[in-house]
Amino acid sequence: MTDQNDDLGEGPLHGIVVVDLSTTLPGAQATQFLADAGADVILVEPPEGSPLRANPGWPGLLRGKRSVALDLSDDAGRATLDGLLARADVAVTTMRPAAAERLGFTAEQLAARYPRLVAALITGWGTRGPWSHRKGYEALILAKSGVLHSKHQLTAGPDPAYVTTPYASFAAAQAAVQGILAALLEREGSGLGQVVEADLVTGVGAYDPYNWFYELVLGRYPEAFQPTGAAYDDQGRPQTKLQYAMLIAATADGTWLQFAQTAPRLMQAWLDELGLSAELADPKWDGFPMLPTPELRFEWWNKMIAKVGERTLQEWQEVFAGNPDVFGEQFRSPDEALDHPQLVHEGRVVVVDDPDLGPVRQPSTLVHAAGRPLTRIRRAPRLGEHSRELRQLAAGESAVRDAGGSLLNAGDRHGHSGLPLAGVTVLELGLMYAGPYGATLLADLGARVIKVEPLEGDLIRGIMAFPEAGGAKALQGKESIAVDVRTAEGLEILRELVKQVDVVLQCYRAGVAARIGVDEASLKSINPDLVYVNAPGFGIDGPYGSKPAYAPSIGAASGVSVTDAQVVGRPAGDRDQLLSQARRLYAGGTVPAVQSDGMAALGVGSALLLGIYAKRRGIELTDIVATMLGTSTQALISRNTSYEGRPAHPPVDADFRGVSALYRMYPASDGWLFLAAPAERDWAPLVAGLGDPGDLADERFATSRARAANDDALADVLTKIFATRTKAEWEADLTAKDVGCVAVTQEPAERHMQGDEFYDAGYAVDAVSPVFDEHRRLAPLNRFSRSATKPEGGCSLGQHTHALLRAIGYDEARIAGLRDAGVVR
CATH class of the missing domain: 3.30.1540.10 (formyl-coa transferase, domain 3)
Structure with missing residues (x-):
């Protein structure tokens, strides 16, 4: 745990004033991120208190903010709000569009009254589509988008299932953070604020790594590909080989473990460890892991589960310590997740003393820098605790400042801008989804993202049978250079590229970046102005830093899987009940539509933008880290914030309705x-x-x-x-x-979100890629009143190798030689 007496500094957003008018979870989590980064967040509450105070996790959600109680239905309350907004850099609201308009939160009114203000509107359905007037409860978005159907195997039958993890709210929160930071960056040049929109529907679409394009392929070529169907058939038997690689099983002493033996060599090591390799010589198992009948698949699944159950947790931990090719993560509740050795090692767990509640345990900041949280976590305010000082502030002399602090004539300034991240170049070093899709989010906002790939391409490109479909979403808007950085010539190319970029994103396991010479110190020796962001699964060091991190493993470790599956405590019941619980845990953390890969990607996007904005403000952040595990525990802050007497969250009924x-x-x-x-x-x-x-x-x-x-x-x-x-x-x-x-x-x-209904509502947009030609993709997560976005399609492997090499001074003969030598593709 972090020592709260450490001097952690003021944070990269120190001096930024945020007026928080939000009353629901996505707004609270967005402004919590800003407060954690050092912003002065002023929470505007009605006289009876914010509805957020009824959430058991309110001490975490409201931490570090100042509270003013205002009745916005009377003139005095409105005048105080007006005074606060005149001094603010950012305002955040979760009102529906009609209510926001009544309060004067339209682009035109805000630009006229507060020309420098960045106003973030977080809604359920957006502000322009046919559903914009509707109430934006989380479950309504998950039901309408198809997520409740995608999670149907939380129950025994084919019916949709209620989902507990606040996926849509967390996504909208991080989308709002990214939009706010992008608009603040744009304001550094223009001196103008603008309205930023984020919504739960588009946000929830960010989670899926590759199934969007799987469904696209099935729709285009219905005769060529057979859908794989659900993970288990209607009798609960495995239908795909993934259930062996991602096995869920209980130890002899009753601890659930999530394995992730996805590569062929890892599966072989796994079978050797279980003592099952010899059995595969029996012709009965020909074709493993693609076994032909449900009976055989069910039998082998039971064999593996039984073998895991022969050893205790301690015995398995000894295996994990001694065999680097075998690893299983414990399933933890949200509270138990904060005991994870990696989180404790990194200081990602803090205890804050509250005068009424006593010690309050909660996650630290989502982003860490210099080996510690961004700021010292401060307790949540009491209702109206800062009303007097904030009313005095609001009533003081008003001045509208530009980004440099000088006075501006606040006249009519409605000029439109281009892309908010125009001129920013990101170099991406990473594989699969979580880190790379975080960079994709910046590409949508106008950043140039150069993806460095091995000659065989990012593994995600080949994860599906249809060529390139697996990586299409994570590659949107990027340029691809295929280079073997393990060679001296390849590393030289990378180092030349580093001289031309603003940001490097690396997603390797602990120690890998240093081993190949692309760690922060090495690259900053070439480009001292570089923003360098680490986005590993578990961490850049520590007891789990070198462990493989997959969405199911992180879901198990963080509490996400248990939250959705509602499997609490030790395995219970007979064999059938044990298998049923294993299936529910699988559905809790492995369904592609919503899982920890998407959570982590959203966190990476926010970390990148925070690093860029801090640099623009002259603040140097080193060792910036956003991990999959840390981000997933942040997503559950309303559930893992704990204190004596914490009220219980309402339980889900037995049928998941x-x-x-x-x-x-x-x-x-x-x-x-x-x-x-x-x-x-x-x-x-x-x-x-x-x-x-x-x-x-x-x-x-x-x-x-x-x-x-x-x-x-x-x-x-x-x-x-x-x-x-x-x-x-x-x-x-x-x-x-x-x-x-x-x-x-x-x-x-x-499938549903790329259909006509969602396309016409603006949640999907048109794009073009070299693989899929014209197609529909998820819309960017933000809309701006002045700035534009750039929703593009993906790229093919090495599509931009030649152009990028020419740009850094390589001539045709040298490029041809590198190709012949197998250095580039």
Whole structure:
């Protein structure tokens, strides 16, 4: 744990003032990131307090902020807010578009009143599409996008399943952070602020590493490729070889382990360790791991699980210590994740003394620098704790400053700009998804991203049967140079490129960058102005720094898998129950639509932009690190912030329908709908939207307290009502009453989000790539009122090798010689 007495400095965002008007999780996590980086975050709360204070994790979400209680319905409250905004650099709100407009949060009004202000609007559905007016509850977005369907194997049948991890909220939070930092960078040149938009729908699309293009291929060539289907068939038997490589099994003393033996040599080492290699000589197992029948797949799966169960956790830990080709990660709850040896080693766990709550344990900052958190974590404020000083600040003499601190004439300045990251060049050294997609997010904002690949290409390019489809998403907007950096000539090429770039992103395991000569010290000796960002799985050193990091392993270690699967404690029950729990844990952390790879990528994007902006402000950050494990624990800060007497989060019901009668799925006459009407103000519109109240008029449901006490009975009544009509009819009627309700999409999220409905709504856009020609891709995660974005397609392996070599001074003869020698491709 970090010693809170350490002098950690003021942080790279010191001096940046943020007015936080958000009342929901994505806004809270965005401004928490900014406060963690040193910004002065002013939390504007209603007199009764922010709804966020009802979240059990509020001490983590609100940490480091100052609180002012304002009634924005009266003139005095509005005047104070106006004074604060006049002094602010950034404002953040999670209001729906109509409410934001009533408060004056439109691009035109903000530019006129506060020309330097960067205003981030975080919404559920965006501000311009056909669903922009709807309530933006997390589960509604996951239901409509198809994520609840993608996670259906959390349950035994084919029905969609409720998802607990706040994937959409965390994505929208990091998208807002990236948009804010990009707009602040642009302001350094223009002197002008602008409105930045982020939404939960587009955010959730960032998680999937490659299935978007898998679905694209299936749609284009339906006769050429057979869909693989779900991980398990309807009898719970494995359907793909992945269940062996990503085996989940319990030790003899009851600890669940997630293995990740994905490469052929790792699988062989795994089978040797289990003592199963000799059995494969039996013709019965011909074709392993692609076994032909479900019976054989189920039998082999059971063999592996049984072998793991012959040893204790301690015995397996001794194997992991002695055999570098075999590794399994423990499944931990969110609280247990903060005991992870790697997090403790890095000081990514802090304890903050709170005068009312006592010690509060929580994750440190998402980004670390110089081997420590960015700043000293400060406690969350009490409601209105800083009201007096902030009202005085707001009432003081107002001045509008440009980026350099001089006074500006705040006239009508609505000029449009180009790409907010124009002129920024990133050199990417990494494989697969988490780190590389973080760089893709910057490419969408206008950065030039040069991807350095081995001659055989990034492994992600070949992860699917269709050539190049696996890497298409992570390669969007990039230039590819294929070079063998293990050779002297290849390393020289890389070092020449480093002279031309602003940022280097490296994603190797601990020690690899130094071993091949591309560590921070080596590259800064060539380019002292370089921003260097590390994005490993576990860390750049420490007990797990050299371990392989895959999304399922990180999901297990961070608490993400357990949060979704709701498997708590030791394995329980008979053999069938054990296998059922293993399947649920698999669905918890391995479903591509939403998992820890995507979480980590979002964190990398924020880390890159923070490093760039700090450099632009003249602040030198060294050893910038954002890890997959650290980012995933940040995503769960509302669940892993712990203190004595912490209230429990509402549990998910046994059928994975939801957490209460008013926040769950119901069967309609033709499928499923999701109802999100948990607030007191939602009840009357819901009853009106349902028509004849019937049993809903019963005194058991007369008040919110009575409804909570009779939750099962209320669910029974609503089940009968919703079964009478189609899900589309219910969605239309209840949405018209401003009740949160959507028809649950029952096809994979990655397929549905590139369909016409989501394309027409603006969540997917057109792009062109050398592999897929014209196609649809996920829209950039931000929209700007003045700046543009650049949604491009992917690149082929070595597509830009020749051009990049010419740009650094290599002539044709030298390039041809390098190709002949196998140095470049």
